[in-house]
Amino acid sequence: MNIEQCHNQMSEKNEVHLRFPSLPENIAFARSTVAAFAVQIESFTEAEYNEIRKAVSEAVSNCVQHAYPNSVGMIDISVFINEQTLTIIIKDQGVGIENVDLAKESDFTTKPDENLGLGFSFMTACMDKIEIQSILGEGTTVTMKKRPEKLDA
Amino acid sequence: MSQKPGGEIMSVNVFIDGLTLVAQLTGDLDMVTGAELKKAVDQRWDDFEKLDCLVLDLTNVSFTDSTGLGAILGRYKKVKTREGDMIIVGAKGGVKEDLEIAGILKLCKHAESLEDINCDKHRF
Incomplete structure (x- = not known):
């Protein structure tokens, strides 16, 4: 493979998979790693990289706090780059969300003393598209997509 | 203060100035780091009952x-x-926007820098 072929291939399709326990110290690792991978989509602005970091931070914090409230479980993150679009899938096998529509509402929180209930609102604000699938007792999968704004301007 | 992989430096530096507790993040x-902030601030706040103002310096966040x-x-x-009162110092860009979204800037005052602050003059 010559350099040109290598470069062409780089920006078209790529993926990375992470698997780690739901320890709070892994939250920073997850958001930094996903953002570092997203750099391969060069058209993202600095602000957009920050939005990616925030969305990942919110989703992984949810896994740590809510999916596995009294235990440590595994979190799987898959990140795909396809035609300049970033897809992030964050999956846990935790307790699940009883009412996804309610959880997505701004200000909703199950722990009002410590939390603001802004997690899903931030994720929605930071990404182009967000989808949540959850089954009680089996876990939650959050799928988020983002494309550099200037490509569609 | 420790340099973390990925270039992130995380630290909470706490000191007392008069009756004011200052936390620099x-x-x-x-x-x-939120848990570190809680630990560092709450312990001193509880230990020194005369403290009546908390300043959170977010200049480097x-x-x-x-x-x-x-x-x-x-x-x-x-x-x-x-x-007591709480004053936030130096929040910029996305951090300031987040504080606004969370309604925190409606609850407490914001100053541009630590030098601008005199807790006694910021009474509500």
């Missing part, structure tokens, strides 16, 4: 998420239980 404010914002709001509640 550096790095990302998330669940982990470039990232917050909802759990980090929750830690800030938690400190506000803590300070209010003793009728």
